[in-house]
Amino acid sequence: MKSTALRLFVFFLMGVNGYAQKELTSELYRTYDRYKESTLNERRIKHKDLQPLIYNIAKDTLFTVKKVGESIEGRSISLISVGTGKINVLLWSQMHGDEPTATQAIFDIFNFLESDDYSEEKKEILNSLTLHFLPMLNPDGAEVFQRRNALGIDINRDAAMLQSPEGKILKKMRDSLQADFGFNLHDQSTYYNAERTEKPATISYLAPAFNYEKDTNSVRENAMKVVVFMNRILQKYTPGQVGRYNDDFEPRAFGDNIQKWGTSAILIESGGYPGDVEKQEIRKLNYVSILSAIYTIAMGNYKDMPLEEYGKIPENDRKLFDLKIKGATYRLMGHDYILDLGINRLEVDNKDHSGFYYSSRVIDQGDLSTYYGYETLDATGYTLWPGKVYPYVVKSMMELAEVDINFLLKSGYTYIRMAKLPESPNEANLPIHLLGMDYNVPDFHLEVGINPTFVLEKNNKVRYAVINGFLIDLSTGKEDFKNGLIYR
Template identity: 40%
Template sequence: MIDYSLYKEKSIHGRYINNKALHSCFSKISLPLVPIGNSVNGIEIYAFKLGTGKKKVLMWSQMHGNESTTTKALWDMVNFLQSEEPLAQTILKECTLMAVPMLNPDGANVYTRENINKVDLNRDAKNLTQPESIALRNVFDSFQPDFCFNLHDQRTLFSAGNINKPATVSFLSPASNKERHITPTREVAMKLIVAMDSMLQLHIPGQVGRYDDGFNDNCVGDTFQMLNVPTVLFESGHFPNDYEREKTRELICLSIVEALKIIASDKIEEFKTGDYFSIPGNHKLYFDVLIKKPEIINTEFEAGHSVGIRFKELLEDDKIAFKPEIAEIGPLEGFYGHQTIECIDSKDFGFTSSQKEILDLLLNFNK
């Protein structure tokens, strides 16, 4: 097990990571950066190579501009691979990595999922209408990878199965047809996921989920799987009290390194496809805050109902602010809260000073 604390990239942290934030990271790469294209706004998109091995792995992050956790994890991985660790040396000897740390720099600047043309790049794999999509496809075609890692974030609403456990990390081996057949390519990706899940259970037992495998040939992962390249979707989710996703970045870094270790050591076949389906599917069972007995605060709420609040992420002064919004009202049985507040009959209703914004939202409901 690697000592992650030795390799965490301290120059980038939090949720707002744009192209400017990566400038100090680029200096850590011993090999020259590879320009692969430009964004709609003309920002150059870079990739870099590490390693000299025959097994080629392509990975890309921040295809969605507001999904920055895997970008941080990718640079943590770089720091590890450039160390003297025997595992790092083995990976670089057996593998060649091509990494695109930020595919959507325009979206990253303004903290949006889409690019500046309001196009979701992960729904542009077939039509290739955007320069960023074309850049990634060109890298795929020229590099001819043996494996692809599609690096993303997911919302806080996901649980790992139908239980009170957040899906802190989720994976998917994308389908390559509407029937969702388990093709040989898809099976390889499943086995890699099983290997990563086995490692993660030592860190976050019960907090690994399996992402929905509905087929969409406009999605990049589905397309690359269709082209017979084993593709793994990584989804960075919520760890308790970690809205900046600093713990999750560690877990994603460890997962990437574990997958590379399995690839480098030719151990993929030691894992079973059936174990992939034992990973619980993601369920949408979480609110950021679950308010019980809200009628004590405001009689507009019906007795016996709860209020589910989710945070909206807003870019303010180069930081992400988490603004509460009422997402659902009702019995909400079977739902969970990353934080649960049961209102009490007193002047502060059981809320702390840090929860004043939530209290005001409830007090002003329907006014």
């Protein structure tokens, strides 16, 4: 009788804890804007952007801030710790300089922890755990918005040789803390989709393998269970948009080795979300996901997660384009062919790496029936024609402002020649390309690698224009256009 009563009491406590967990995670999403760090709202953040925030955090007695080393170019790398618990959790972000989404989310988490809200839940976290953050592990890469560090190596492939100071710092922190859990925070390509679906892999998770056989032990299983918990949370906000990253063992990678060294390693990859170029919605999902994981580790109820759910998370696939055009007719050497086109809008950084413009490319063509697009046009019955150069020279930007661009596009013109091109920026903000006086547009041949600029005609009428990979509906004016290009 006593045994039955005890079991019922345990189940009751589990239910109460589960309900409290569910309530907190819902609140994290709902109240996010209270804690969002407003000074970090674009992806191209730099080391100097973080220093005032770290300085202010250091003044709060809740946190301990310690400089733990420098990058190759001499930028400081800080460890920010909070909590008094026996379970050590290490979180590091931006070991790839062009993957900043989680760095922003970390500073949102600091704001949450500094606030007076949710005191009981935070007490549970900070009494059970000690959290250690290494935000922006690769500040030199972040400075020029590139994956690699100033030595030109991928820090995430430096766990074995430890050639880089940044890699040595991460290894030293993991070892000195003997971290129980480690969160490896990255961005992945926006072109990943959840396997066999058109949905982007907005967030992908992985409990990395620690050997080629992909064996599991208690360390990896704990990581898998935390992933299962986070997946359950995010399904509420991005149903079907969570993926599982490839778990092939990579003996040079930090995540795989950290798992092998005895820390339950969890990879979080931030992918794509429709209309979220600066990944601010995905940043919010990172915030909710990471804090929820921290809370379940503090409560210990991640241990109740069914391990078999981990393998049911769809694997990442890479079958998304920014724009997919289905079934367009393309005429070549007197014959008509039916083609699908896959187009991606590739970012080109400005000289100071503070912003970017798009220079798009045809990535694939032919039968793309197993691929998807963030935007898809069924071009059945439409013929694809190269755009033409407007026959009159426009003398100035003032004169260009008077030109009816929509009329030109409907007439099949996709280029305007100018007597004097603007000196900056490098891109044209109008939905048409600008040409210098001496520039000759190459003969059009539809092939992988070209800039996608053409018109789509049906019944002798141009209905759509594609300028630098952006689709413009000429009958409705509907567009989400960013920039054309300047050809000097």
